Amino acid sequence: MNSTLSQLRGAFTPTQRLHERSAFLGTIDSTFRGIGQVIFINNPLSGLIFALAIFLYRPWAGLLFVAGSYACTLFAHLLDYPLERIRSGIYTFNGSLVSLLLANFLTPQWNFGILIYAIIAAAISVPLMHAGLVLLTERLGIPTLSLPFSLVGLTVLLLIPTVAYGYANHALLSPVARVLASPNVALRPSHHGDPVPFAEGVVQAIIRGVSETFLLNSPLVGILVLVGILLSSTISAAAALVGSTVGAGLGLLLGADGYQIFGGLWGYTGALAAVCLFGPTAIFKPTWSSGILAIVTAACAAFLFGSLGQYLAPLGVVPLSLPFVLVTMAAVLAAQGSSRFSFNADRG
Amino acid sequence: MNSTLSQLRGAFTPTQRLHERSAFLGTIDSTFRGIGQVIFINNPLSGLIFALAIFLYRPWAGLLFVAGSYACTLFAHLLDYPLERIRSGIYTFNGSLVSLLLANFLTPQWNFGILIYAIIAAAISVPLMHAGLVLLTERLGIPTLSLPFSLVGLTVLLLIPTVAYGYANHALLSPVARVLASPNVALRPSHHGDPVPFAEGVVQAIIRGVSETFLLNSPLVGILVLVGILLSSTISAAAALVGSTVGAGLGLLLGADGYQIFGGLWGYTGALAAVCLFGPTAIFKPTWSSGILAIVTAACAAFLFGSLGQYLAPLGVVPLSLPFVLVTMAAVLAAQGSSRFSFNADRG
Amino acid sequence: MNSTLSQLRGAFTPTQRLHERSAFLGTIDSTFRGIGQVIFINNPLSGLIFALAIFLYRPWAGLLFVAGSYACTLFAHLLDYPLERIRSGIYTFNGSLVSLLLANFLTPQWNFGILIYAIIAAAISVPLMHAGLVLLTERLGIPTLSLPFSLVGLTVLLLIPTVAYGYANHALLSPVARVLASPNVALRPSHHGDPVPFAEGVVQAIIRGVSETFLLNSPLVGILVLVGILLSSTISAAAALVGSTVGAGLGLLLGADGYQIFGGLWGYTGALAAVCLFGPTAIFKPTWSSGILAIVTAACAAFLFGSLGQYLAPLGVVPLSLPFVLVTMAAVLAAQGSSRFSFNADRG
Known part of the structure; x- marks a missing residue:
């Protein structure tokens, strides 16, 4: 493998300092690194391919996925969390999964309320991820992984089918007797x-x-x-x-x-x-x-x-x-x- | 606000050293501070008003509430837990809530067995609070809050409607199908x-x-x-x-x-x-x-x-x-x- | 009590260095100490009596119990966990309980597949016990006890009655309405x-x-x-x-x-x-x-x-x-x- 190609692989070094030239482009780079981190890959090109896959599967899901991911990146900046982690996508990927989950379990598609709902739910995963990193990773030496996604996801899925304005797709959330x-x-x-x-x-x-x-x-x-x-x-x-x-x-x-x-x-x-x-x-x-x-x-x-x-x-x-x-x-x-x-x- | 009134507010300084003059009056002061701590207020006057509210609502509930709270204060002394925490009501408020919970979910009123039951259940929250303070607050930097109350409460509510001498008010504890x-x-x-x-x-x-x-x-x-x-x-x-x-x-x-x-x-x-x-x-x-x-x-x-x-x-x-x-x-x-x-x- | 008899009691010193003479005999000694640790006793003679009790009760259960226990001892050596703990039976007793649990809840008896199943399930408790010792005991000052047994046991009991080749004794695992x-x-x-x-x-x-x-x-x-x-x-x-x-x-x-x-x-x-x-x-x-x-x-x-x-x-x-x-x-x-x-x- 020649050195140019090798730069594109692994942790993808070419854009690592992008935020120093443009804060906006930095947040884009962080967002796609975050999408890559869904499967533990710190590489925005991989993230781009993952996002493309979801757009091809269902454009509405792709929109929520990218919007939720971007919202998380911005929210992590707003909360002044460590820059290095934001730039590696660590604060983004849980929200990527949360918004994708809501794209799957909420109905109908192309609904503005659901877009807002997904962005808020995704954003909540950011402080939860920080809490996990402080408690589990720093104090206890355990990787936090996608625990925030699972906690937010289960919390949402348990409640939304039982409220009037939850947009839940009931067909996918029915109780199953043991x-x-x-x-x-x-x-x-x-x-x-x-x-x-x-x-x-x-x-x-x-x-x-x-x-x-x-x-x-x-x-x-x-x-x-x-x-x-x-x-x-x-x-x-x-x-x-x-x-x-x-x-x-x-x-x-x-x-x-x-x-x-x-x-x-x-x-x-x-x-x-x-x-x-x-x-x-x-x-x-x-x-x-x-x-x-x-x-x-x-x-x-x-x-x-x-x-x-x-x-x-x-x-x-x-x-x-x-x-x-x-x-x-x-x-x-x-x-x-x-x-x-x-x-x-x-x-x- | 003049200085006399301001002394009565916040952490209520006038009785902070009361236990040095009278151990008994100290435990009373700690108990009402603990009742205040139900809502994170270290002030016996506030606690007195809260206790009064519950007496007015239902005297039997008020009795259990104060008795359970006082038992917790005494039990914390017996277990030789840190005096400063006892005096702030930290070991009391979980038991206040436990005994109030049992006043709500057990029946009938004015029953001596239930009084004993409530006092014992409240007292169990004291070592559990200490365990929480040692593990969560001291070692992990997390506030323990009313976790002991919730754990004791759920444990009791799950079991009592299924035993013969549980005094459970079944109407309030019926399973609800999802x-x-x-x-x-x-x-x-x-x-x-x-x-x-x-x-x-x-x-x-x-x-x-x-x-x-x-x-x-x-x-x-x-x-x-x-x-x-x-x-x-x-x-x-x-x-x-x-x-x-x-x-x-x-x-x-x-x-x-x-x-x-x-x-x-x-x-x-x-x-x-x-x-x-x-x-x-x-x-x-x-x-x-x-x-x-x-x-x-x-x-x-x-x-x-x-x-x-x-x-x-x-x-x-x-x-x-x-x-x-x-x-x-x-x-x-x-x-x-x-x-x-x-x-x-x-x-x- | 004379000194010979006293040696047999408590932590049973006569075989404590047995592994230095024979690695094989050391693993046997560790295994029966581990069986003793089911009830917190570091004594291979006690373990021998416990194993005997289970053989007398049901030979098939005794076989699974000892086989699962021995597998755990070997697996702890393979994973290069601390020798002192292995020799005290600390890595063994959770697996003893797991294999005994499967002897109770799987059917039929004298089935080779179940023997393999029980040994694997028992062995999984070994790294889980180490995880517990690292996290709970070393970092948080909490004894790990038989938590790994309970976690492995509940995980297995929840799944096996719902799969085709789970060998579950359905009569013992039926849901009970509240x-x-x-x-x-x-x-x-x-x-x-x-x-x-x-x-x-x-x-x-x-x-x-x-x-x-x-x-x-x-x-x-x-x-x-x-x-x-x-x-x-x-x-x-x-x-x-x-x-x-x-x-x-x-x-x-x-x-x-x-x-x-x-x-x-x-x-x-x-x-x-x-x-x-x-x-x-x-x-x-x-x-x-x-x-x-x-x-x-x-x-x-x-x-x-x-x-x-x-x-x-x-x-x-x-x-x-x-x-x-x-x-x-x-x-x-x-x-x-x-x-x-x-x-x-x-x-x-």
């Missing part, structure tokens, strides 16, 4: 649909698992997300695929609902865990030990997705990124004080 | 009653919101609580009204159940948050920034009341002060390291 | 069975409470567990009996379901709390104050068992050791900074 019956394990694209061939179903499950890291169930989004990750780091793209495969594989081994597996729900937590833990800019240096750690963590995250999903189903909500967040926090703590694992100096 | 239907938004004094004029409903909602900081739905209590706060601090009284207004306003904006809003349930968390965060003896110094912070925190507390209410409704219990506690903890952390906010030296 | 009816308080050995005489019922409840510290409802196991504790410490055996009595007594006082009380469910958390807090190698030195603390903590743990049981019943799961863990953590924090309580130097 039943202890054996599910239909066949991989299939709809709940009552016909199964697809196994190999096709597995490939779909893996790609859709990568897509679900952005809360969307779409092979096109999955492929574009992989391209965006690949642009920044080949290892991270491989980790995303392996993590999603581990999660989907665990779902198949346990005999989970094949519709859930097909849709990527068993894969996304694993993809997040693997990218977060394993890679040149990940929490751990890429070694054999951290590779195994990432795989085990991905499997545990998928298992916890299943458990928390059962816990939350009677309330009509889903566990969002909580399974990934909790398991990854535990993995980081579990590796401290063991000689088997090497942390990257700039993460944690 | 329904995703649009609620009746009209402000009204009973669930199936007629709506009141909007302006009257809003005033009722705000005053009852102040009353609900003491777990009671009564305009008389609301007004007396305001008088008690006013005696200590004009700013705090204004903050209570603004906080309650913000919460009730958010409920109206979202289209929450108008019966809940009317009864002050959307206002009390906001009132608590605003008094706790904004004022001469509050966590933050009163500035424009901390004013906006208090308003945003009040709105978030009200929103979280709605969400946690939905979460707990199928269990037949209510979130007590948990929404206020969690949001206020987050607000304190979110303000740390930002130049926008100034902490009062003696709080935090 | 009903606010007065339960049958008569002590009795089956849900719809006839009551036994009160005195017999109380004795059964106490002994079965000790048995339930190992998740089993059996007077034989209860007696053998007492013998195992007695071998290490007379005070600890007395504490187990008193703790179980306190819990059962509270259940009777509150009017809890007599079938639950009879089966030891109201006693086991109290037994765990009392042994953990009071004794020569417990968290507190045995004094009058710590005795009262242990009794109050036992009562609170039993109360929380009732509450959390109600919270979890609609999900078809039980609170495992969570009530004991949470209350004991709070008790340790509540005693810090009070002159009334003396900590043992080597615990905490």
Whole structure:
């Protein structure tokens, strides 16, 4: 790889000092770095590709996604939080996910009230992220990850279907009674649909698992997300695929609902865990030990997705990124004080 | 204001050394300071007015309230906890709330068993408060607030309706199935009653919101609580009204159940948050920034009341002060390291 | 007591350096110390008696119990965790409980898949215990206790009855609708069975409470567990009996379901709390104050068992050791900074 191309990869150095020339362009750069941080990539080009993927999937979702992300960047400046973190997108990505979540669960599209609603909900994640960084990361040595997104998201999803002006899409937020019956394990694209061939179903499950890291169930989004990750780091793209495969594989081994597996729900937590833990800019240096750690963590995250999903189903909500967040926090703590694992100096 | 009157306000200095002359009178002073601390006021005269309000509302509740509060003060002495905190009422107010809660949810009145029950439950909050102060406040820099009350309260409310000698008022503790239907938004004094004029409903909602900081739905209590706060601090009284207004306003904006809003349930968390965060003896110094912070925190507390209410409704219990506690903890952390906010030296 | 016998008691010194002579024998010694640590006893002879009790109760459960325990010891070595802790059984006992839990809730017996399943689930508790020790014990001064067991156990019990290859015994994991009816308080050995005489019922409840510290409802196991504790410490055996009595007594006082009380469910958390807090190698030195603390903590743990049981019943799961863990953590924090309580130097 020549040096020009290498500058575009990893933490993308060319625009790192952009804010010194133009405050406005700096906030744009921070926003797209933040969008990249949804999957732990500090690279505005990757963020641009992720945003494009969502625009292509549904323009209204793309609009809310970018608007919410930009609002978070501005709000972090307003609150005078540390510049270096703002510029790395650390205060932005939780809000990116919050606004995207509301694009999925609120209805109708192209509604000005929902735009305002999404921007406010996204912005609330900024002080919550700072609170998490102060308490968890600085005082307790635990990465905060997307915990603020999950907390804001669950809080919103619990309330909005029960108020008159909540814009909730009730069809997506209905309580599910807990039943202890054996599910239909066949991989299939709809709940009552016909199964697809196994190999096709597995490939779909893996790609859709990568897509679900952005809360969307779409092979096109999955492929574009992989391209965006690949642009920044080949290892991270491989980790995303392996993590999603581990999660989907665990779902198949346990005999989970094949519709859930097909849709990527068993894969996304694993993809997040693997990218977060394993890679040149990940929490751990890429070694054999951290590779195994990432795989085990991905499997545990998928298992916890299943458990928390059962816990939350009677309330009509889903566990969002909580399974990934909790398991990854535990993995980081579990590796401290063991000689088997090497942390990257700039993460944690 | 002349200096004699000013001595009666704020932290009420005349009795601060009372325990040096009489241990007994010291415990009385601590107890009424603790009753004042229910709404973060270290002033026994305010506490006296609050206790009076509850006696007027229902004498049996007043008896349990004062007895539980006094038991906590004594128990804190028995456990040899720091004198300065005992004398400020810090170990008392959680138990005040616990005993008042049991006065509301246990039946019948004037029952000796319930008196004993309330005193024991209140006393348990004392070591729990110390545990919170050691872990949260000292080690993690988070205010403990009324977390012990919420934990003891929820623990008791979950169990007592399912045991034979729990004295539970089953009518108030029935599970509510989660329904995703649009609620009746009209402000009204009973669930199936007629709506009141909007302006009257809003005033009722705000005053009852102040009353609900003491777990009671009564305009008389609301007004007396305001008088008690006013005696200590004009700013705090204004903050209570603004906080309650913000919460009730958010409920109206979202289209929450108008019966809940009317009864002050959307206002009390906001009132608590605003008094706790904004004022001469509050966590933050009163500035424009901390004013906006208090308003945003009040709105978030009200929103979280709605969400946690939905979460707990199928269990037949209510979130007590948990929404206020969690949001206020987050607000304190979110303000740390930002130049926008100034902490009062003696709080935090 | 002569010095030879005294060597066998307490922390059992004769094998403390066994790993220096034989790595294999060292892992065996660590494993049985770990089994002893289920009830906070660092003594492989006690562990041997506990394992024997479970083999006698149900050989398949004994096999899973020992296999899961041994797997944890090996896994802790593989992860290069501190040798001293491994040798005290600290990394083993959570996995002992996890594998025993799966022996109870999975079906059929003598199934190779379940053996593998139990070993993997047990092993996951090892890094989780290390995470707990790093975060809770080292950074926050809170004992981690069997929190990892409860977290792994609840995660597994929530998911397995809803997947096709989960081996779940559905009869034991059915959701229970929350009903606010007065339960049958008569002590009795089956849900719809006839009551036994009160005195017999109380004795059964106490002994079965000790048995339930190992998740089993059996007077034989209860007696053998007492013998195992007695071998290490007379005070600890007395504490187990008193703790179980306190819990059962509270259940009777509150009017809890007599079938639950009879089966030891109201006693086991109290037994765990009392042994953990009071004794020569417990968290507190045995004094009058710590005795009262242990009794109050036992009562609170039993109360929380009732509450959390109600919270979890609609999900078809039980609170495992969570009530004991949470209350004991709070008790340790509540005693810090009070002159009334003396900590043992080597615990905490």
